[in-house]
Amino acid sequence: MCTAKKPKVxxxxxxxxxxxxxxxxxxxxxxxxRERRRAASKQGRQSTILAGDTAASGAAPTTQSKVVLGA
Structure with a gap:
């Protein structure tokens, strides 16, 4: 029988x-x-179904009125 030696590594x-x-x-x-927060808030606004009148001067509305977006 022949026994082979293992190579050294x-x-x-x-x-x-x-x-x-x-x-x-x-x-x-x-x-x-700041940019991440801005993008996250923008995404939240885009996915809103009901929102107040956004065409106004940007001030808070004095009455509660909701407009369906995308109509």
């Missing part, structure tokens, strides 16, 4: 250390958060 080198975390500018973080 060199150990794997250690992986490189993780890259350092790049800190973001606080102004950029604030602007990104």
């Amino acid at each position: 060199e150990p794997m080198p250690n992986p490189p250390p993780p890259q350092t975390v790049i800190t973001e500018d606080t102004a950029a973080i604030t602007e990104r958060s």
Whole structure:
């Protein structure tokens, strides 16, 4: 019987250390958060079925009236 020897395998080198975390500018973080809030509120307005008169001057209506959007 012939017994074959297993080949020697060199150990794997250690992986490189993780890259350092790049800190973001606080102004950029604030602007990104503001943009996300703006987009989320815009999406909420678009999906509303009933809403008050939006064609007015932007002031709160004095009476409660609802208009069906998309009609």
